[in-house]
Amino acid sequence: MALVNHQEVDVTITAVAPVGSQVDADGITCFIDQVKHPSWWSANVAPPRVGDRLHAVVLDDSRTPPRLSALQKDIDIARRLRKRE
Numbered sequence: 001m002a003l004v005n006h007q008e009v010d011v012t013i014t015a016v017a018p019v020g021s022q023v024d025a026d027g028i029t030c031f032i033d034q035v036k037h038p039s040w041w042s043a044n045v046a047p048p049r050v051g052d053r054l055h056a057v058v059l060d061d062s063r064t065p066p067r068l069s070a071l072q073k074d075i076d077i078a079r080r081l082r083k084r085e
Contacts (some may be wrong), residue, residue, distance in 0.1 A: 001026055003058045006078035011068065013052045021048045022065070023056070029065045032056060036069035073085050 003009065011023035011030065020033040023034065032048075036059070039045040048054075056068040057078040069075070 001028065003028060003030070004056050005061050007061075007079050008033075008075060008078065009058065009068070011054050011070075013048050013050055013054065013055050016048050016050060021070045023068065025056075025068070030056075030058075030068045031063075032067045032068050033068055036067075036071055036074065038070060041071070058073070066069050069072055 009025040011025045013021045014024050018034070020031055021037065023030050023032055032054075034040050037048050039047045041077040054069045054070045055075070057075045058066055058068040059069050059074065
């Protein structure tokens with residue numbers, strides 16, 4: 001399965017670093033930058049931990065690994081963009 005921009009996926013965090021989290025999306029290794037995780041923006045959201053499950057959207061499928069976002073605003077933008085296609 002290849003990921004494409006604006007696609008929504010469920011992921012599992014497999015590693016956490018100061019700059020973001022490595023995640024698995026159905027066998028594809030991806031990355032969520034720290035600012036694209038809800039905990040960066042809200043003290044009420046726990047920081048990412050290995051094993052956490054998230055709903056995310058593909059921001060850049062051309063990067064290695066692909067870049068995702070778990071922010072609701074990015075998911076909403078992707079939904080609007082998909083409706084236009």
